[in-house]
Amino acid sequence: MHLQIHRVFVCTLLVTLSTAAIAQASADAEKQAYCQYVQDQADAERTLDTGVEGFGRLGQSDSNPSLKQVVVGLSKSLSKHLQGMSATRAAQLECELFGRTLSVDRAVKYGMPAIDKQLAVAQAADLKDVVDILNEEIESADKRLRSGNGVLSDVLMLRQQRDQVLTQYTAAKTEVVSQQIPDVPQIDLKQALAAIDETTLDLQDELNHKQKLQAWDVSLVGGMQKPISGVPVNTSTGYQPFVSVTFTYNFNAVSYGRKLENATRSLMTMRRQLNDELAQKVDGMQRSMADRLSVQKESLPSLLDEQSRLAGEYERLRKLDSPEALRMKSQIRVSLAMAAMKVHLARLQITLLTQNYAQDQ
Template identity: 85%
Template sequence: MPFKVKYAFVFLLLGTLNVAANAQTSADAEKQAYCQYVQDQADAERTLDTGVEGFGRLGQSDSNPSLKQVVVGVSKSLSRHLRGVSATRAAQLECELYSRTLNVDRFVKYGMPSIDRQVAIQQVADLKDVLDILNEEIMSADKRLQSGNGTLSDLLTLRQQRDRMAAQYVAAKTEVASQPIPEVPHIDLKQAIAQIDETTLDLQDELNHKQKLQAWDVSLVGGMQKPISGTPVNTSTGYQPFVSVTFTYNFNAASYGRKLDNATRSLMTMRHQLNDELAQKVDGLQRSMADRLAVQQENLPQLLGEQSQLSDEYERLRTLASPEALRMKSQIRVSLAMAAMKVHLARLQITLLSQNYAQDQ
């Protein structure tokens, strides 16, 4: 392989890998950015909800209306603390849901183009091999012409073939370079959709749990109180500490919980409708892959037969050294290389389609 052409091909492959790596990095960065956002929101909420609240009051005493007092203290709410913890769990589930949804969307969108791109990259390499063989045969034909064992017509025919093949090679390289495809995650789509449903349900259950915590509370309250006017009865006029436990409960809590559960069922119905739309896209992708797989499997025996026939014909002429035999061997060798390329690409498509189609069944 000439150094300049080999260098160009290696550069093309490195560029392709770099594009795929950048696309993958972009996808990972998108997931990380979204997850960081929801986690930061949850951290802020948890910081506020798990904190200790201070309070103060200046006014009449509850037990002695004629007595005015100042009260300062702190309180810690169990319900709010648990809501802060729940916010963190919800953020983790939301991050997981986003990541799984993005993977499915990427597979549906780029699954088939990714296969086409892998085949196109391999086609570039195979076309280069055919070009190398053509260049070798052109050199041989030129030597035969110089020695009087060949004709100018044979040499021109080979050069015309090389020009056509070179044009295909350049077109194939251009197509590969102009259509960057991000790396497609290898996933079982049906399982992935089921996991999206499962994660959605887990997330909504966690959000419902957080909402239900608003219906009750247990708080620990402590502080100091001091009379500032009025007549205290059997009470010190100095600062007096106090500690108490308070609780609240909304009697509509049970009904509230049932309505939240109903909302969850409505959400899952909506999610199923969305997944049904996604499932239709997945089904279309599977049918397309299955059709292409059937075409390639049906065409492969014919390609193998042509390759075998050319190989037998080449072997039959291998030991012959007449001008006509040399001309025929040159043409058959080129045709055999092209037949091998077709077989190689067909087998590659069958392998890729089988792998991607089988994992979605």
């Protein structure tokens, strides 16, 4: 039975670790997929905006309306080039914002369940130790019964206790397996929320900058032109190269910038509402941890007193070997193991809650 319990417990841990690894991989894949999507979009936009445009025109000459000509050439827009570079920076910020938001959301979602999972694993290990002690005491009680120094009721009571502990052990293992909790790195949630707000503002500033670039442009234009009809004046009838710099400016640029800033503030308000909702979830988790920590700290002294009382009684009976003393030592040993388990779990819970709660303040 000892070997079977050990094998089941090991299998439980392996299943739990495998499940956590799958969940962690799923989260990483979600972030990677989203970042790849926004980066691919930005790459496509940058490829188009930073490219060289070709153009052609057939019609009257600007300087000589009686002359018709064909014009072909290339142009390079500075404004579009800058917009393409801005799209790449915006994609990087959006990926960063998504990753930070996902990390905080996962910390809130799995913070308390992760603690419960660690407690369940520890409880299962402690209950296995209690089962081992009960098996030893049952074996000793059987020997006393066969030698005539024991009674059947002692053996039956110990077996009943073992069945009860085995039930708790099975429940603890089931809880470990059912809690599919990934490994969540500890982060400073207060600092993480501040970083989310900062990244949100940086992203909106970059998007705002990208849109403002549409209000002006400087383009380098070059190509060839050739008259096809009419009378050119002092101009060759062959292909002639030309190069020029073109300036454009929208006189509503200032007004456009103000309206764009208004739209950005509205979008920031919406974003901050989402961030505030996340902050409220963080605050709720912190309050829950604080309340739970307070309960455990209040209960620990009484658990320690009970453990000390049982240890004293066991020490008082340790050298006695009468049938009644042996029976009492057997029961006290089991009770002491259960008390030690409760103290261990309470201390572990205080440690885990303190670590997770304190680093978020």
